[in-house]
Amino acid sequence: MSDRWTDRLSEYLDGELGAADVAALEAHLPSCADCQATLEQLRRVVARAQALDDRPPTTDLWPAIARHVGVVSLDARRARRRLSFTVPQLAAAAVALTLLSAGSAWLLLRRPAGAPPSQSTTTPSPILTNVGTYEANPRYAAAVADLERVLAQGRSRLDTATVRVIEKNLGIIDRAIRDAQSALAADPANSYLNLHLAQEMRRKLELLRQAAALAGART
Amino acid sequence: MDAEAADVALAQSGDGRAFERLYRTHVPRIHGLVRRMISTGEPEDVTQDVFVRAWEKLHTFRGEAAFGTWLHRLAVNVILAKRKTLGGERRRFGEDSGEMLERVAGREREPEHGIDFEEALRRLPDGARQVFILHDVQGYRHEEIAKLLGVVPGTSKSQLHHARMALRRNLER
Numbered sequence: 001m002s003d004r005w006t007d008r009l010s011e012y013l014d015g016e017l018g019a020a021d022v023a024a025l026e027a028h029l030p031s032c033a034d035c036q037a038t039l040e041q042l043r044r045v046v047a048r049a050q051a052l053d054d055r056p057p058t059t060d061l062w063p064a065i066a067r068h069v070g071v072v073s074l075d076a077r078r079a080r081r082r083l084s085f086t087v088p089q090l091a092a093a094a095v096a097l098t099l100l101s102a103g104s105a106w107l108l109l110r111r112p113a114g115a116p117p118s119q120s121t122t123t124p125s126p127i128l129t130n131v132g133t134y135e136a137n138p139r140y141a142a143a144v145a146d147l148e149r150v151l152a153q154g155r156s157r158l159d160t161a162t163v164r165v166i167e168k169n170l171g172i173i174d175r176a177i178r179d180a181q182s183a184l185a186a187d188p189a190n191s192y193l194n195l196h197l198a199q200e201m202r203r204k205l206e207l208l209r210q211a212a213a214l215a216g217a218r219t
Numbered sequence: 220m221d222a223e224a225a226d227v228a229l230a231q232s233g234d235g236r237a238f239e240r241l242y243r244t245h246v247p248r249i250h251g252l253v254r255r256m257i258s259t260g261e262p263e264d265v266t267q268d269v270f271v272r273a274w275e276k277l278h279t280f281r282g283e284a285a286f287g288t289w290l291h292r293l294a295v296n297v298i299l300a301k302r303k304t305l306g307g308e309r310r311r312f313g314e315d316s317g318e319m320l321e322r323v324a325g326r327e328r329e330p331e332h333g334i335d336f337e338e339a340l341r342r343l344p345d346g347a348r349q350v351f352i353l354h355d356v357q358g359y360r361h362e363e364i365a366k367l368l369g370v371v372p373g374t375s376k377s378q379l380h381h382a383r384m385a386l387r388r389n390l391e392r
Binding site: 009038042046050052055056059062066138140142146147198206208 | 221227228232235239336337361376384390
């Protein structure tokens with residue numbers, strides 16, 4: 001059974017009928033059991049649609065995606081192991097990497113005039129070769145600021161030794177960033193320095209992210 | 220801003236691990252959209268294409284909207300482009316017959332009577348199904364749907380109503 005209002009019920013449900021039509025339909029509804037029943041069913045269809053569950057694919061698509069985009073795929077076991085690292089372990093790794101890259105930058109800056117710049121064996125991504133864009137990215141600054149805020153809020157949950165290690169290594173990374181920025185001011189086109197700066201900035205973000213996660217987890 | 224924003228920034232700088240975290244967070248919703256929007260072909264292939272495209276386009280994400288919203292829009296565009304190349308997706312808007320919608324609704328004598336809501340959704344004609352998913356499942360407005368699908372908003376409203384009317388008999392299954 002349908003009448004002239006049946007095909008307008010979805011618009012009524014969605015609040016898309018004009019005021020005059022709303023008034024007319026609402027005057028009609030009390031006397032029309034069919035329209036009342038249909039309207040209720042349509043309401044339930046909408047509710048059902050909004051409650052549909054989302055499931056991941058039955059097979060893990062990440063390995064194939066990783067191959068397509070040229071990044072390394074991590075299996076679940078390795079991912080779990082990565083999460084099991086302690087902050088001191090991460091910090092120690094950050095120190096080692098930072099000292100290594102800071103030392104490289106120092107050597108590069110001290111190279112004799114005219115000597116060729118050292119070549120990185122890493123193939124930089126297009127974004128990394130333009131660190132000016134990366135550095136100026138306001139979302140990078142905002143992400144760092146937010147993670148620092150989260151870390152500050154959760155700081156009291158971390159033991160003193162851990163906080164000291166985190167701060168020490170953030171200081172080392174910040175110095176490496178400043179050194180790289182100073183060097184780039186004198187040699188803005190140097191691709192190694194651009195890459196080095198981008199790596200330090202990424203390293204800072206990653207260390208902050210891990211530390212903030214640890215602080216947040218110790219509730 | 221949260222850890223996801225940090226992962227987006229890291230992924231934009233080329234960090235594959237950060238992009239993997241984004242993938243694992245968003246793949247259920249994206250795959251749900253794909254498998255409901257695409258009635259033929261392999262939804263896994265399309266989901267994979269969405270994330271490959273997301274990686275390629277990541278540098279265009281400026282953070283005006285949430286990353287999930289940006290990714291979702293990108294997925295809709297990939298799906299709509301893909302449906303043009305998939306077999307069985309040729310029916311144009313306005314050609315969804317009432318007979319087909321009645322069949323989806325599952326009359327007593329028909330074998331489809333026992334189908335559940337998801338299956339009934341899958342059997343909807345393409346136009347009605349896509350409008351229903353975009354509007355009622357994903358929350359798009361008719362004006363947005365009309366632009367995405369290349370139809371007028373009135374067609375989108377009409378298709379939505381037809382889809383709802385067809386699905387109302389499958390609510391209990």
